[in-house]
Amino acid sequence: MTSTHPEQDTDEQVEQLARGLAGAAHINPQRTVPAWDDLTDTDREAYRADALRTLTGDCEVATPVPTVKAVRYTVTCLPEDDINSHVFAIDVVYRGAGRWAVQRGEHACLGSDGTWAQGVKEYDRGDEWLNAHRFGLETALKLARDAAPHVKVNGYTVADAIAMHTQHSEEQL
Template sequence: MSQQPAATVRPTRYVVSCIPENDINAPHFSLNVEYRGRDLWAVVRHGSCLSAAGQWSYESVPSEREDEWLAEHRFDLDTALKLAKEAAPTLTVNGFTVAHVLRWPADEAEE
């Protein structure tokens, strides 16, 4: 009888948000910290990555990414989570900020 190979589990994405996960607006006011290989992570939102300087820039296809760009947009996990937590309260969607959403009554947020 042959043995089955052992499966491994690896986390590859964290969701970071100031909005409670059960709020209908949470997906829109969230960003992701995603694994990019080689023990490096990216802070991602709508196809853009956050730089070490706190600026968002479009993430091109891998073959078009320069080493300089990668150095500014790839982090160890602790740094990526720190940057994501700092950026999360500043997210804006259609002119509404995180602070607006948190002030809305629960019944209005569910509409």
């Protein structure tokens, strides 16, 4: 940006950076910072002051702190080294707001009634569908553990797959 009023450029840069800093804080799930429009005037001024210090070099820019979280658990009855374990697996996948989905691949989602629904995203299904297909972590893991022994792939049951794995392992000896 160039203009005949350099202070205008600085003011716009400060405002843009302040909004960016506040936005980054707002989307961080480990913080409870409101959106820019919901901040108090005092909070906005604090972000503007931080932005100005950053732009003028009056402070060091802090290195962002990464967030690390587990977002997927895999539940299967087959041994980890079985070539088919992934196709017999059920995944418990984090879907935000502390809620988890129980999925078979990316195409089926387990409901609280024990039936599998096609699709794993809510699309236009509404809160009723979401509430029946999203769970706390412990509930989702229990549902996945309960369903895992009953998975069938191309007509083969988990018991069939385990028997084939055992037979293959014995043949390797």
